[in-house]
Amino acid sequence: MKLPAINQQEDELLKKAMLGDRAGIAYLVDTYRDFAFTIALGIVSNREDAEEVVQDSFVKAFSSLGKFNNASRFATWLYRIVYNTSLTKVQYRKPAAVSFDITHAPELPDLSENQAWHSLVTAERKQYVNRLLSGLPTEDRTIVTLYYIAEKNIGEICEILDMNKSAVKMRLLRARKQLEAALHLLLHQEKRNLL
Numbered sequence: 543m544k545l546p547a548i549n550q551q552e553d554e555l556l557k558k559a560m561l562g563d564r565a566g567i568a569y570l571v572d573t574y575r576d577f578a579f580t581i582a583l584g585i586v587s588n589r590e591d592a593e594e595v596v597q598d599s600f601v602k603a604f605s606s607l608g609k610f611n612n613a614s615r616f617a618t619w620l621y622r623i624v625y626n627t628s629l630t631k632v633q634y635r636k637p638a639a640v641s642f643d644i645t646h647a648p649e650l651p652d653l654s655e656n657q658a659w660h661s662l663v664t665a666e667r668k669q670y671v672n673r674l675l676s677g678l679p680t681e682d683r684t685i686v687t688l689y690y691i692a693e694k695n696i697g698e699i700c701e702i703l704d705m706n707k708s709a710v711k712m713r714l715l716r717a718r719k720q721l722e723a724a725l726h727l728l729l730h731q732e733k734r735n736l737l
Contacts, residue, residue, distance in 0.1 A: 556616055560607045571600060574617055577692050578624045584675070584683050585628035595631050599624040614701055618694070622702040625684065632680075674724050682717040689714060 552573075558566030575596060582599075583592035603610075603620050610619055675683050681703065688694040688702060699710050 552616075559604070560610070567604060570616065570620075574620055575600070577617075578620060580687060580691065581621055581624050581684060582628045584687055585625070585680050586631050591631055592628075595624065595627050599627045602627065615698070617692075618698045618701050621688070621692070621694075622704070625702055674721050674728065677724055678717055678720060682713050682720070685710060685713050686717045686721070 552569075555563075555566040555569040559570055560566075578596045578599060579592055582595040583589065586592050586595055599620065602623050610616065675686065678686065684703065685699055688699045689696075694702070696707055696710055696714075699705075700707055703710065705713075
């Protein structure tokens with residue numbers, strides 16, 4: 543059973559990419575590289591390795607594009623390649639300190655006072671999220687990232703991580719509880735530091 547394409551334009555560009563068309567390939571890279579990088583960084587823990595994983599993953603995906611049969615969405619298929627390539631990368635080296643970064647856009651200069659305040663609040667929230675996510679085990683962090691940031695459903699996460707639904711649901715529930723407890727502790731410590 544084939545799933546419907548995300549949209550007509552993407553389906554056409556995917557078909558073009560399968561034929562080696564540069565515009566189709568560029569569209570796929572531009573659309574999916576940032577989140578592919580987020581997944582890789584969450585697993586390999588440093589920017590250089592994450593960039594290498596993303597590059598290797600796209601090479602693998604494009605060299606196997608003829609085997610892609612639209613049984614799943616392209617993003618799901620690609621993110622599974624990124625996940626597996628990341629795991630292979632860390633398998634051959636000792637893990638470094640975790641540095642999980644969900645931000646990809648540079649800060650804009652010369653912001654108005656309201657924009658500056660909003661940017662400060664947003665940066666602080668991202669810092670808390672990164673700090674909390676870095677405390678989760680790799681697979682749990684990946685599941686939370688796929689579910690909440692990439693907005694993948696449980697079925698897609700199962701396919702990306704090659705796990706069954708009950709395992710993904712259990713890990714997601716456990717990760718939510720860990721994040722809630724860690725957030726409560728973190729905010730309590732922040733409150734004490736302010737007083």
